Amino acid sequence: MLNSVETLVQTAVAARERARAPFSHFKVGAAVEDEDGHIYTGCNIENATYGLTMCAERVAVFKAILDGANRLTRIAVVTAAKELTPPCGACRQILWEFCGDAELILASVDGLRETVTVKQLFPRPFDATFL
Ligand code: THU
Helix, strand or coil: CCCCCHHHHHHHHHHHCCCCCCCCCCCCCEEEECCCCEEEEEECCCCCCCCEEEEEEHHHHHHHHCCCCCCEEEEEEEECCCCCCCHHHHHHHHHHHHCCEEEEEEECCCCEECCCCCCCHHCCCCHHHHH
């Protein structure tokens, strides 16, 4: 059974609570859903070198793969920013390669919502088809 958009967003909101963001103070939560309705969550995890930071989206996708997810079809990303937060470039690459042209729900803890597709944000991707 697939989940409602609000369920997916609220799952990402809960994951965001686990964010480790002592340097940026910018907490992000993500929830990825597979075609069977299983949800895998992620939060951003920073460290003292800054550069080794891992974004919430990638944590969620990698957890999904580890846990044996089927085709990933939807992703919700939540922050507390006033403006909806789109995934960074590195995450767009990973989302394209592991979720294809999935639905991407950008959300804020204050109730803003916007649904786009990965392709809209990443229109001319490099991927394995070039290799
Ligand atoms: N961040 C994410 O987790 N996802 C994004 O798509 C944008 C940025 C994190 C990385 C870092 O911990 C903090 O937000 C500020 O860049």
